Structures are given as structure tokens and as C-alpha cells.
Amino acid sequence: MSPVFETYLKSYAGFSDSEISQITSLAITQHLRRKEFLLREGSVCRYKSFIVSGLLRVFGTDSDGSEHILQFCPEHTWTLDAESYDRQIPSACNIAAVEDTEILLWRKSDFDKLLVEIPLLKTVAEKLISSAVYNSRQRLLTVLSASPEHKYNDFITKFPDLFGRLPLRMIAAYLGISLKTLTRIRHAQLHR
Amino acid sequence: MSPVFETYLKSYAGFSDSEISQITSLAITQHLRRKEFLLREGSVCRYKSFIVSGLLRVFGTDSDGSEHILQFCPEHTWTLDAESYDRQIPSACNIAAVEDTEILLWRKSDFDKLLVEIPLLKTVAEKLISSAVYNSRQRLLTVLSASPEHKYNDFITKFPDLFGRLPLRMIAAYLGISLKTLTRIRHAQLHR
Numbered sequence: 276m277s278p279v280f281e282t283y284l285k286s287y288a289g290f291s292d293s294e295i296s297q298i299t300s301l302a303i304t305q306h307l308r309r310k311e312f313l314l315r316e317g318s319v320c321r322y323k324s325f326i327v328s329g330l331l332r333v334f335g336t337d338s339d340g341s342e343h344i345l346q347f348c349p350e351h352t353w354t355l356d357a358e359s360y361d362r363q364i365p366s367a368c369n370i371a372a373v374e375d376t377e378i379l380l381w382r383k384s385d386f387d388k389l390l391v392e393i394p395l396l397k398t399v400a401e402k403l404i405s406s407a408v409y410n411s412r413q414r415l416l417t418v419l420s421a422s423p424e425h426k427y428n429d430f431i432t433k434f435p436d437l438f439g440r441l442p443l444r445m446i447a448a449y450l451g452i453s454l455k456t457l458t459r460i461r462h463a464q465l466h467r
Numbered sequence: 468m469s470p471v472f473e474t475y476l477k478s479y480a481g482f483s484d485s486e487i488s489q490i491t492s493l494a495i496t497q498h499l500r501r502k503e504f505l506l507r508e509g510s511v512c513r514y515k516s517f518i519v520s521g522l523l524r525v526f527g528t529d530s531d532g533s534e535h536i537l538q539f540c541p542e543h544t545w546t547l548d549a550e551s552y553d554r555q556i557p558s559a560c561n562i563a564a565v566e567d568t569e570i571l572l573w574r575k576s577d578f579d580k581l582l583v584e585i586p587l588l589k590t591v592a593e594k595l596i597s598s599a600v601y602n603s604r605q606r607l608l609t610v611l612s613a614s615p616e617h618k619y620n621d622f623i624t625k626f627p628d629l630f631g632r633l634p635l636r637m638i639a640a641y642l643g644i645s646l647k648t649l650t651r652i653r654h655a656q657l658h659r
Binding site for chain 1: 527529535536537548549550553559560593596597599600601603604605606607608610611612643
């Protein structure tokens with residue numbers, strides 16, 4: 276199984292070797308090519324995913340096909356559509372690869388079993404859910420309140436590593452500003 | 468203690484009478500006058516709150532004092548700033564009363580004790596956190612993607628009871644649109 280995931284588990288919390296084997300034994304490895312979808316709007320999210328390497332994005336689409344990006348998920352993070360996964364209902368969003376990506380997947384039934392059998396995994400899962408709550412409140416506040424310049428600077432400060440890996444149109448779709456505005460901000464900063 | 472809260476607990480999940488007594492025995496009743504604050508930006512959120520009657524709003528403020536409303540919390544819902552409460556760090560947002568409001572408060576140490584002693588309360592708390600995750604993802608998607616008209620119609624459909632209780636400026640601050648735009652949309656709809 277992936278040494279990256281083992282290292283992650285060990286550094287995140289003090290899992291025993293047997294717990295790590297138990298968790299990894301139920302994981303399915305999958306490779307996504309750039310632009311390939313892990314989840315499509317209208318489908319049920321059947322897996323919890325850990326990103327070993329690469330980069331995914333979670334996004335909704337407008338009737339005109341334009342994207343609104345909710346989240347970027349780089350290596351060593353988890354992703355899913357929580358509501359679709361928990362309730363096994365069609366998802367309102369898409370998850371697709373920005374780069375060639377390697378992920379580990381757990382079927383919901385398998386992961387639910389692990390949560391019961393390994394209390395520490397349940398604690399970790401609860402922490403991840405709490406972080407999701409904190410991050411989305413913070414993100415909503417930024418989207419609602421900040422000026423385009425502030426949004427852009429906030430993004431660079433928070434995600435310095437992501438910046439160079441993303442096309443500008445995706446950064447604009449994440450910030451909720453037009454590509455034109457984003458280009459204008461970047462030009463102004465370069466000329467300062 | 469509040470019969471409203473007892474009825475809520477009984478209808479939400481099958482709590483026993485002794486569990487209900489245990490939960491309510493640690494609650495503190497507080498009355499907030501309209502415009503009064505429950506939590507101020509920069510303070511630590513020390514309590515979990517259940518709204519018995521009335522209406523609260525959770526909001527951030529800009530440097531120019533303008534409000535950005537994250538959430539409205541009507542009767543029979545819970546509120547707090549999760550990150551500030553969990554980590555006991557200063558909050559990035561405010562919670563204040565839109566109407567005269569009656570709430571029940573639990574100190575974090577008391578509520579943590581209840582969560583350990585009453586497994587069903589832990590299950591209910593987890594469900595509430597999951598709902599918060601679903602709602603904030605949905606809200607973020609709407610804020611990022613929808614037109615002002617769509618945002619307004621979505622609000623009326625989702626919160627038909629709130630609409631008449633809120634000043635227009637608060638609805639605009641929740642939708643992330645200007646008061647002028649909101650007024651224009653309402654006029655256009657009335658004249659159709």
C-alpha cells in the first residue's frame with residue numbers, strides 16, 4: 276500500500292501498525308488523468324478519497340457551463356461530497372483532476388466499519404469534519420466580504436504552493452471574480 | 468426548564484425523561500433584547516446556544532462597518548462559532564439578536580460532559596455538524612454561482628417564514644448583493 280498514506284496516518288495521529296494495515300487493506304488505489312472526473316453532479320458519491328499525489332477540484336456548474344470552484348484538494352488531503360456520501364443521494368457538485376492524480380478510495384460500507392472498529396480513526400474523522408466547518412465559514416466570509424484584491428492576496432497567502440499549479444481561470448472561478456478582474460489585479464501588482 | 472426545548476429534544480430523537488432532565492439541568496436561560504450581542508468578534512465563544520424563541524444573526528464586519536451575514540438562526544435551532552468554541556480562540560464573527568430572543572446556554576465544559584454521558588446527545592450533535600457542512604457547501608455554491616434574482620428567489624423558497632421578519636438590508640447582507648440591487652429585484656417582481 277501507499278507509504279505516503281502510512282506516513283500521513285502516523286504523523287496525523289498515533290495509529291498502531293495493525294490499525295494502519297487494517298485501514299489500508301480496505302483501500303482501492305485509483306489513478307486519474309488530468310481532467311478526468313472522480314464524481315459527476317447527479318451521481319452518488321460512493322467513496323471517501325485520500326489524495327496521495329496530484330490535485331483535484333470540487334466544483335458546481337452553471338446552466339451556461341461555467342464553473343464555480345468550492346475547493347481545491349491537493350496531495351495529503353481528503354475529499355468527497357459529504358451530503359451525497361452520508362445520505363447516498365445524488366451530488367450537487369463535481370470532483371475532477373486538475374493534474375494527474377493518485378488517490379486511495381474506501382467504499383462507504385468499508386469505511387463505516389473501520390470507524391466502528393478503530394476509535395482513533397473516528398476521532399480523526401471528527402477533526403476533519405470540524406476543520407471543514409471552520410474552513411467553509413471562513414471561506415464564506417471571505418467570498419461575501421472581501422474586495423477582489425483582498426480575495427486574491429488571501430488566496431496567495433493561504434495556498435502559496437497551489438498558485439503555480441493552477442490555470443488563472445480556475446483561480447478566478449474559486450475566488451468568485453471574473454478572469455478579466457483577476458488579470459487586472461495581477462497586472463497592477465506586477466507594475467507596482 | 469423550557470417546555471419548548473423538551474419538546475424539541477423529544478421530537479428530534481428519543482431522549483428519556485432522565486436524559487432530558489440531565490441536559491436541561493445544566494442550561495442557563497438568557498434573554499437578549501433586539502440588537503443585543505451574544506458574541507462579539509475577537510471574544511471567545513464560551514457557550515453552545517439553543518434558540519427557544521426569537522431570531523439571531525451571525526455576521527462579520529468590514530473595515531467600513533458594513534455587515535456580511537453568514538447565517539440566520541431562528542427559534543428551535545442551535546448557534547455558536549464552532550472554531551472559537553472548539554478551540555477556545557477569539558471569534559472572527561459576531562452573533563446578535565434581530566428580535567427579542569430567549570436562548571438556553573451551556574458552558575463548553577458542561578456540554579462536553581453531557582456528550583460523554585449521553586451517547587444519543589453525541590449522535591444528535593454529530594448530525595447537527597453534518598447539516599452545517601451540507602448547508603455551508605450549498606450556501607457557498609449559491610453565493611458563488613447564482614444571479615442576484617436567483618439568490619433572492621432561493622432565499623424566499625428556503626426561508627419563507629424569515630422573510631417578513633427581516634429588514635431588507637439584512638437580506639441583502641446575507642445574499643451578498645447591494646440593497647439597491649435587492650430593491651430593484653423586488654420592484655421588478657411586484658410589477659410582473
